[in-house]
Amino acid sequence: MQFAVLMGFVLAAASPLLHRWFADRTSLVLALFPALLAAWLFSQAPLVVEQGTLLFEWAWVPSLGISLSFLLDGLSLLFALLITVIGTCVLVYAGSYLKGHSGLVRFHIALIAFMVSMLGLVMADGLLTLFIFWELTSVTSYLLIGFNHNDIEARKSARQGLFVTFGGGLALMAGLTLLGVASGSWSLAEIRAMEGDLREHALYTPMLLCLLLGAFTKSAQFPFHFWLPNAMAAPTPVSAYLHSATMVKAGIYLLARLHSELGGTPLWVGLLSVVGAFTMLTGAFLAIQHTNIKKLLAYSTIMALGTLTMLLGVGSEYALTAFVTFLLAHSLYKGALFMVAGILDHETGTKDVTAMGGLRPLMPVTAVIAMVAALSLAGVPPLFGFIGKELMLEAVTGAERFSLLMTLFAFVAACLTIAVAAIIALRPFFGKRHQTPRVPHEAPLGMLVGPALLAVSSLALGIVPAVLGGNALLSAAAGAVGSAPVEVTLSLWYGINVPLIMSLVSLGVGYWLFTRWDGLRARLAVLAPVMRRGPEAGYEAGLNAIVRFAEWQTRVLQNGYMRNYIMVMLLILVALIGNSILVRHSPILAFEFDVRFHEAMVVGTMAMGALFATIARSRLGAVVSVGIMGFSIALTFILFSAPDLGITQLLVETLTVILLVLVLFRLPRFSSLSTGLERVRDGAVAASVGTLMCLLILTGWSIEQFEPISTYMVENSAPLAHGRNIVNVILVDYRALDTLGEMFVLALAAVGVIAMLKLRHAGSEKGADKQSGDKSGGDKQGGARKTIDQEGITQEARHG
């Protein structure tokens, strides 16, 4: 399974190549990938139903308990099937929708990458794995919302979606870390199997709040709902896939996943029920104010996401059954409706439903698909959406807490949703023909297959819920959410009860609202000033405040003088180390003074080099003096039998001198030298840093708190790592990950240097800027090498 996900990323990278071979049919070829995965998942379904959870383990960093393990239980399977099946439909659809679009290649890369990220998210067993895939879906969503990157609105919306979901992602990371610490395990399967109750843990409240913040932002719960309608700037296949069927449900997935461990407390029930119910109502209420068909659908998606959150808050067996049913139903009809919206937009050239009308004779197939899907959205029998809504109402009326509030909200939301469904299904297809920017005709086959398949599934699952083992799958899914097995048997007829009556009444009210829609919208327009003060205004204000703060602190801290930067860094170092070594501990100065003559000579040369560097009257002189000091240090290494460090130091020193000369050669001679007072100040800072470092090293030398790791390294270097040069073995084997990181630092520094040097060429910058740029560039790469050096030194010192 991990292999499939990793292959997906390879496929995403290779899709430009496929595009060269298959041109317009690339989408169809790519669609084979999710289709195959879906087939494999279907084949695993009986096993999952039978065994509960399948684990696919793959060790990653076993010493830290981190693994790339996937789990497949009912919940994951349901999500994974939705992702792959709807993914197949969307890819086929997109092939026609974006036919001939220059960005199709880009689109494929991001969409496939999203698909596998999402699969990874819903199947991840490790908490950190889950987090990584979570963030990957945010990134790919950002790329897809900003697909039309020439459009400023699209860019703004993409950034908004990214900021909101990444902000939540930070909270999620904190929450998952707390969960890992509290439970002592980083594996979801282990946490689930664990004895003891996390709800009584001291960290429960902060952990839950962080996790909920992550889930609510991702799943567009109030007050974070505003990014989702804006995300409709994405091409419609993306809206159908990411922003209705899959990605926005990632937060819901997380809540469902954690429900059996963290759910059921008053905090959980209260927050989820109330936030969910409020989101549901807000979504439904805001939906009918829009005439843009994609915005209508987006707000109705918010309504559905609110419903799902609310059902998890209720958490009874009924609620969980309703949860999985509603989840499946919503993905099917909303995916289909979005694709219909895309067809309408594509064929008529407008997204405004009031500008469409009488399209039924021209687009009969689309009309039928729209009708079926909208009936499911409205919750009319015999469609699957009806079962979902019945179960939801049943769960809400039977809830232990907030029952009245939720029932009321659910009823109002149901009426409004029916109006929305009617607007989408009736308005464009019936009534008078309107002039549209394009002359509409029936969509090509590629665009009809996907939504047709989803609409037919809505119908089939409604009429025979047991078809395709729907009951068994949903039972497994509901069982995975709850802590005890749940038996789901769906049917259209539960007898005459409160939910049925509510459904019937809401149908009437909803249709009445639909007939009055135009007048209603005009009246609701009065609310516009209030709406502008919604959470989105808060987001804008927050963003502006951050930008202003950044500007302010940049002005204060980044004043452009490198001497000031260095001074600040050194003073902070003095403060921190000084506090630690002089105030909190006391320095230890126990060492034997046993220096031989040649050693004293080397130290003397070093000191002379340093001294001359400070009083040199030309830059070249200063550089050479510093070089002398460096070579003396190299000599010290060699005297104390660390040849590797000696060689490295020599080479680095040589190249540093060369680089410095290249840079300094073009600077003017020293023109203004430091005043006496400044010299005293600089001298004091330098002396205090030097003294403190000296104290630190001497103290560190005489304290041995742990057994030095160097013993292990020395003993195992030859037998385990097959190398006798320990420094090299440390670099390429023991600490290869560190070295890899340092290689990237080095490469980044080089990229930084080239950017500064090459930009000069294009440059409109002034001479002074260029030079300071060069200087800090030279320093940066020096710093990168020094990192490697210093690590080498400390390692040498430890085992020396």
Add this chain to the structure above:
Amino acid sequence: MVKSGTIILNTAARFLMPLQLLFSVFLLLRGHDEPGGGFIAGLVAAGGFTLYLFAFGVSATKEVLRMVDPRDLIGLGLLLGMISVVPAWFMGQPFLTAQWWTIPGIEFKASTPLIFDIGVYLAVLGSVMGMVMWLMEVDKDEP
């Protein structure tokens, strides 16, 4: 700043550069057991090229490098570093576990740490060469 150097420098550079390159490869390969290794070897090689650069200038050095842009070397180095991490997965071991193979016939010990070290070598060489060359190019453009 660089006016191609004196006869002595030119002649020396012509002979020293190949020697230094050879020496760097020697350092690279023996690094696991004796003093040496990718980082040091990369610096030595960069030193060789820098010497040549000082003697003959940027365009001549570019010719010696035969279209190999230092940036490509950096990329290749990072790629090798990443690749050397992977084989352990296929052996069912955690990521980054060193793998050793002895090539029969010449009894040469090939290993992922060696591949990794070559990656370090190339990244270091590419970075240093790049920075020196770009700085020299800037010099050249100066009036």
